[in-house]
Amino acid sequence: MPPKSNAKPTRRPRLSPPRHIPLAWYNLRHDRARLFVAVAGVTFAVLLMFMNLGFLGALVNTTSNFYDQFNADIVLMSPQSLEISTTKAFPRERLYQAAGIEGIERVMPLYMEYSLWKNPETKISRALFVYAINPMDPVFLMPELSTPEGRRALEIPNSTFIDRLSRPEFGPQTLGLETETDRRRITIVGQYDLGGGFAADGTLVMSDQNFMRYFSPRTLSQVNMGLVQLEPGADPQRVKQAILDRLPADVEAYTKPEIIRKESQFWIQTTSIGFIFGLGVLISFVVGTVIVYQILYTDIHEHLREYATLKAIGYGGDYLFKTVIQESIILAVMGYVPGLILSLALYEMATQATAGTLPLKMTISRVILVFTLTGMMCVISGLISVRKAVTADPAEVFA
Incomplete structure (x- = not known):
């Protein structure tokens, strides 16, 4: 018998993949x-x-584009407010209370409501969003509203500025055009660029006095939002905390990045x-x-x-x-x-x-x-x- 071999069988070597063949x-x-x-x-x-x-x-x-155009470092609003188009009003006295806090240069009221705008051509009314301000307050950063001419135009009775980015369904938006909003005559005296977003198809900016005319019996004693400008070098977080410590619980304070984040989270996470x-x-x-x-x-x-x-x-x-x-x-x-x-x-x-x-x-x-x-x-x-x-x-x- 042939002697047994102790050698192990060799395994077939594994081939390397050819690199030149894709x-x-x-x-x-x-x-x-x-x-x-x-x-x-x-x-x-x-x-x-x-x-x-x-x-x-x-x-x-x-x-966030609304807040980007607000000329403010801190925003005051009711804790019951979910987002900018559904804000709840709070007493205007809160702005006066906040004005005396160290580091605050100016406080400005902002009023907001929905209104029905009549297309002068089709006679169809459509809801848009209205901002109302004191013409002397530099509330917005839009250049059209910050010039002396723009402020004087806002003071004209039954006048308004309209957003150029409003939907075409609102009809012509030329200067001097007369139409109706909430069954009251109104004249376009200026334009600006803002955009309505998901909350509105168009926006208006008018004076607080005109706001009272169109939304009577509402008065200016209740504001939807308070805008706070700080003195140069003031710490927004420190001033915000001082506001919260002084004011009652019916007002919340947010820095601009915080209010933008809050608004975004509402639309993304809640709606x-x-x-x-x-x-x-x-x-x-x-x-x-x-x-x-x-x-x-x-x-x-x-x-x-x-x-x-x-x-x-x-x-x-x-x-x-x-x-x-x-x-x-x-x-x-x-x-x-x-x-x-x-x-x-x-x-x-x-x-x-x-x-x-x-x-x-x-x-x-x-x-x-x-x-x-x-x-x-x-x-x-x-x-x-x-x-x-x-x-x-x-x-x-x-x-």
Whole structure:
């Protein structure tokens, strides 16, 4: 008998993947129709994410543009107020009490109400939002309202300034035009740029005396908001705390960044608008994941014999894993680029359709976020579908 050998059987060496053969790209390019469908699916998901995030971003911007134009460092409002269009009035005496606090230079009352504006052409009335101020107070930063001419125009009885960004449904907005608001004659004596956002389709600014005429029996003793200007060098947080310590509990104080954050959180977290747009991003992500998964799974199934052959001749499961992940990354990039281009075009169309009242702006952070979500979407699809290729058994496939 031949002597037994103690030598262990040698294992077949694992082959290194050929770097010069882009197998992932060849697999995708093999069926061009399927590749087109996959790219279209990713593009659609990218477009949906961009649009939902765009509307969500526009929501945040429109909720803060009011405060950006307020010439104030601290805002006083009732704790019962949810957001700017639903503010609850509080006694004007609170402004006088706050005026004596160290570090405060000026306090200014602001009155707000909804009014029905009659289109002089169609005779249809439509609600818009009215701001009322003392013409001598520099409440707004809009240049049209801060000039001596603008202040004198506000003092004219039954006159108003109108927002140029108000919806076209309000009709002509030319200077000198006469129409009605709440069944009382009114004349446009000036214009400014502000935007109404989600709370209103248009805005007016009038004097506090005109405000009393149009909203009688309301008086000026109850204000909707108090605007506080600080002396140069004053600490907003310290002055805010001093206001809270001195005033009763029927008034809250916020610095400008705090009131903007409060307004944004209300619209995003409390209203259905923020929920819908956030849910839209999630649904877009899921839809894209499912589409890419179906494409990759079908591709793997049709090339299962080829994957099994690669394993049979010595290529490891890690090579097949990398191939499928590379396919998913290629799909992500190919679908993202046209999705970004289409989104830019739709952003511009939406901005023009809303006459600039809902500006959709593409930001670098949003571009990076959607690209990251697209990559995650495709990679997750690849990870789910790759198992069939990695576990392919040549003996079963060719049996």
